[in-house]
Amino acid sequence: MTTRIGVVTFPGSLDDRDAQRAIRLAGAEPVALWHADHDLQGVDAIVLPGGFSYGDYLRPGAIASVSPIMAEVVDAANKGMPVLGICNGFQVLVESHLLPGGLIRNAHQQFIRRDQRLVVENAGTAWTNAFEQGEEIVIPLKNGDGGFIASDEDLKRLEGEGLVAFRYRGVNPNGSLDDIAGLTNARGNVVGLMPHPEHAVEPGFGPDMPDAMRSGVDGLRFFESAISALAARV
Secondary structure, three states: OOOEEEEEEOOOEOOHHHHHHHHHHHOOEEEEEEOOOOOOOOOOEEEEOOEOHHHHOOOOOOOHHHOHHHHHHHHHHHOOOOEEEEOHHHHHHHHOOOOOOEEEOOOOOOOEEEEEEEEEOOOOOOOOOOOOOOOEEEEEEEEOOOEEEOOHHHHHHHHHOOOEEEEEOOOOOOOOHHHEEEEEOOOOOEEEEOOOHHHOOOOOOOOOOOOOOOOOOOOHHHHHHHHHHHHHHO
16 A cells, blocks of 8 residues: 655745655655645645745744644644654744744854755654664755754753754754754654755755765655655554
8 A cells, every 4th residue: 555645835835846756756655735724635644845834924834833734734743643844844843842942043144055964863763764873964955044942951851862863964054053953753753854855865866975966865765764664553
């Protein structure tokens, strides 16, 4: 039976089609979900894509977090459904309180785009099980509000409980505390990160790598991880 992974489109989403393509390349069926609906269409997992939902008014992700479909997403996540938030999707997860902390304007006050080195800090989640703990990967990054912040108490808990999923390596592009690039919840089904794995899924279109330009496909394993995690439940 084919795994079905929903991709939510909000007004202002930019990378929903890219996420759908990544899901298809990984071997699952992408399902388009609309922000104004309350129907998850029976999907097995959900991706909240990058972009500028609702124009990033108030705060990035703030309005999207109270859109109709997010009531269903939050409920499904709390019941264990795998949910991945990418860039703006990560901001939506934080604003929805599915992940802690906040994301603010980049420390240098400029939008940044680069092929970003990351370290996999937690390879035990529904979206990272295809990686090795401590593995270095390269994923494209593009954001203006990617600076992760949290209280000292939350930072201690995140570090102590192994809830940091990814950390920036080499360059901290946005001033994120503790070089945090992505988080997981304690259950491991909800993961959010600022870099864009859906832009590193196909040779010739991904980030530059030592063996060849645009050959990076590290992002594909995010979606393959979810498929494997769901298959293991059967």
